[in-house]
Amino acid sequence: xxxxxxxxxxxxxxxxxxxxxxxxxxxxxxxxxxxxxxxxxxxxxxxxxxxxxxxxxxxxxxxxxxxxxxxxxxxxxxxxxxxxxxxxxxxxxxxxxxxxxxxxxxxxxxxxxxxxxxxxxxxxxxxxxxxxxxxxxxxxxxxxxxxxxxxxxxxxxxxxxxxxxxxxxxxxxxxxxxxxxxxxxxxxxxxxxxxxxxxxxxxxxxxx
Amino acid sequence: xxxxxxxxxxxxxxxxxxxxxxxxxxxxxxxxxxxxxxxxxxxxxxxxxxxxxxxxxxxxxxxxxxxxxxxxxxxxxxxxxxxxxxxxxxxxxxxxxxxxxxxxxxxxxxxxxxxxxxxxxxxxxxxxxxxxxxxxxxxxxxxxxxxxxxxxxxxxxxxxxxxxxxxxxxxxxxxxxxxxxxxxxxxxxxxxxxxxxxxxxxxxxxxx
Ligand SMILES: [Ca+2]
Ligand SMILES: [Ca+2]
Ligand SMILES: [Ca+2]
Ligand SMILES: [Ca+2]
Numbered sequence: 001x002x003x004x005x006x007x008x009x010x011x012x013x014x015x016x017x018x019x020x021x022x023x024x025x026x027x028x029x030x031x032x033x034x035x036x037x038x039x040x041x042x043x044x045x046x047x048x049x050x051x052x053x054x055x056x057x058x059x060x061x062x063x064x065x066x067x068x069x070x071x072x073x074x075x076x077x078x079x080x081x082x083x084x085x086x087x088x089x090x091x092x093x094x095x096x097x098x099x100x101x102x103x104x105x106x107x108x109x110x111x112x113x114x115x116x117x118x119x120x121x122x123x124x125x126x127x128x129x130x131x132x133x134x135x136x137x138x139x140x141x142x143x144x145x146x147x148x149x150x151x152x153x154x155x156x157x158x159x160x161x162x163x164x165x166x167x168x169x170x171x172x173x174x175x176x177x178x179x180x181x182x183x184x185x186x187x188x189x190x191x192x193x194x195x196x197x198x199x200x201x202x203x204x205x206x207x208x
Numbered sequence: 209x210x211x212x213x214x215x216x217x218x219x220x221x222x223x224x225x226x227x228x229x230x231x232x233x234x235x236x237x238x239x240x241x242x243x244x245x246x247x248x249x250x251x252x253x254x255x256x257x258x259x260x261x262x263x264x265x266x267x268x269x270x271x272x273x274x275x276x277x278x279x280x281x282x283x284x285x286x287x288x289x290x291x292x293x294x295x296x297x298x299x300x301x302x303x304x305x306x307x308x309x310x311x312x313x314x315x316x317x318x319x320x321x322x323x324x325x326x327x328x329x330x331x332x333x334x335x336x337x338x339x340x341x342x343x344x345x346x347x348x349x350x351x352x353x354x355x356x357x358x359x360x361x362x363x364x365x366x367x368x369x370x371x372x373x374x375x376x377x378x379x380x381x382x383x384x385x386x387x388x389x390x391x392x393x394x395x396x397x398x399x400x401x402x403x404x405x406x407x408x409x410x411x412x413x414x415x416x
Contacts, residue, residue, distance in 0.1 A: 052353055053313050066305050068312035070278075075305040097274050097283040104276035105261050107316050145260055 004060035006051060009034035009041075011205040012120040014169040015069035015107070016057040017198070021165050022073040024197040025086045032204075070103055073162055090157040094140055099156070099163035102149065106170040112138040117173035123205065146171055146185050147161030153187040158197070161175050182190040210237040212268035214259060216244035217249075219413040222377045223277035223315070224265040225406070229373050230281040232405040233294045240412075247379055264395035269384040281370055298365040301416035307364070310357065314378040320346040331413065336385050347382055354379055354393050361395040368403070376400030 005023060007016035023030045035041045035056050042054045051058035059075070066072055076144075079089045090096045110133035121128055131139055146167060149156055155164050168189045171196040172179050175189045192198065213231060219242075231238045243249045243264050250262045259266035259336035261275045267283070274280055280393045285296045297304045320343035329336055339347055354375060357364055363372050376397045384390050400406065 052356060053309070053317060054349070055313075055317065064302055066302075067311055068309045069318075070312050071305050071308035074308055075301070078301055078304075092275075093283070093286055094272055096286075097279050100279035100282055101261070101274055101276045104278050104315070105263075106346065108276075108314070109261060142263070148260060 002031060004033055006033045006035050006047070006056055006058040006060070008056050009036045009038075010120060011074055011201060012118075012123050013037075013056055014119050014166070015098075017201050018069045018103075018162060018166055019057040019059065019072045019199040020052050020201050021195075022076050022088050022162060024200055025088060026076055026080050027085065028080065063183070064089070070107070071148060087159075088162045090159075090161050091158070095157045095161075099161045102156070102163040103166050105145075106166050110142055110170070112137045113170075113173060117177055117179070118150070119169070119173065122173050122176045123202075125176065131179065142170065143181060143185065146188075147182060150185060150188050153184065153191055164192050165198060171184065210239060210243055210396060213238050213243050214241045214243050214255070214264055214266040214268070216264050217244045217246075219409060220244075220331050221264055221324075222327050222374070225377060226277045226311075226370060226374055227265040227267065227280045227407050228409050229403075229405040230284050230296050230370060232408055233291065233296060234284055234288050236284070236288065270365070276414060278308075278315070292352060295367075296369075296370045298369050300365070303365045303369075307369045310364070310371040314352075314374050318346045318350055318378070321350055321378075325385055325387070327377070327381065330381050330384045331410075333384065339387065347387060350378065350382070351389060351393065354396075358393060358396045361392070361399055371401050373406060 004025060005016075005019060007020060011017075019159060020032070035047055037056070041047060042051075042056065048054035050060070050065045051067050052065075055067050057067070057069055057072060059066045059072045066075060073088055082091070089099050112132065116131055116135040117128060149167065155161070156167070157163070171181065171185055171189045172193065175186050211231060213224075213227055215221060215228060219225075227340070228240070243255055249255060250259075250264065250378055256262035258268070258273045259275050260273075263275050264276045265277055265280060266273055267280045272308065274283060290299070297307050320340065324339055324343045325336060357375065363369070364375070365371070379393055379397045380401065383394050
């Protein structure tokens with residue numbers, strides 16, 4: 001049975017992107033449904049009655065509805081494991097832990113960067129105000145840690161994992177706005193940005 | 209080799225608690241080290257140089273240092289699996305996904321409740337101001353979803369999982385402050401609160 005994936009109608013949620021990339025990398029058939037966050041559609045019973053947290057993304061598999069992007073991607077990894085399906089998380093146990101560390105970190109820390117470099121603004125290349133001092137500190141922390149995590153221009157753990165996409169999207173908040181980011185990290189973001197599964201997502205909101 | 213677990217020196221971080229409970233439930237030997245968040249010890253090189261995100265909890269296993277509570281508990285579950293060790297996540301694949309959904313949700317949503325009902329205030333029973341209107345809405349969402357998740361006075365998924373502890377601690381922010389919470393949920397919080405692994409944590413900051 002094909003999956004349904006509910007995402008924000010502007011295609012700017014980095015968490016919806018992560019789930020979209022996971023389904024795409026696994027080669028699973030799925031249809032995309034959109035939720036208009038701007039008008040509060042996520043709070044209406046038609047959505048929140050099934051997707052309990054009232055957030056995007058939501059994965060629908062028959063009667064089973066699951067929200068929270070990392071819960072979705074862990075579920076897909078367990079249900080459609082390597083080697084038959086592409087791997088979303090590193091094979092090595094400690095690298096897998098580090099990938100989850102990065103996923104949890106970009107979802108729960110660095111709030112000022114996530115607010116002042118909202119993906120909607122960044123993806124549509126709208127002008128942003130300079131970062132406040134608090135956000136500058138958060139941006140500095142992001143860059144500092146990313147420099148320690150990112151060893152080369154390609155993947156964090158030898159081969160691609162979902163942590164690459166999640167970290168690159170977090171960094172892209174700064175890069176795409178023209179905020180100062182070391183060349184090594186700009187190259188890394190660009191490399192991850194070009195990944196076909198990411199491009200398939202971006203194609204949905206970029207008309208040209 | 210015994211683990212080290214770095215936690216906040218006041219023992220009020222619900223995420224440090226979650227990792228502490230995981231190690232305790234698994235019956236693994238570990239020593240607890242404290243980080244004084246109030247004085248910014250987590251940002252000093254001695255800590256942040258090893259625990260890269262500069263947050264608690266951090267799990268130390270020789271040279272391997274891991275932060276982010278869910279990364280830690282998934283790592284422990286994979287490294288010390290059932291049935292030899294106690295299970296932290298439900299055995300059933302979809303229930304396991306739902307447990308992760310709850311863990312991710314209480315860590316990333318409901319910010320006003322987490323701010324206005326800070327665990328430090330709640331655990332030490334200091335007086336809180338009435339919830340602002342925004343926090344009231346978040347509290348209402350928390351209660352509404354918890355009522356759907358919690359089926360009886362005991363565990364979410366038939367037997368205990370870490371999602372029970374995480375959800376109960378989130379609800380305890382309201383319950384222990386005397387905010388209005390349905391009896392079913394109060395009973396659930398009290399039941400989870402009495403769990404020996406949780407009590408072992410609470411004993412560290414409650415002198416009587
Ligand atoms: Ca729609
Ligand atoms: Ca946005
Ligand atoms: Ca200390
Ligand atoms: Ca606190």
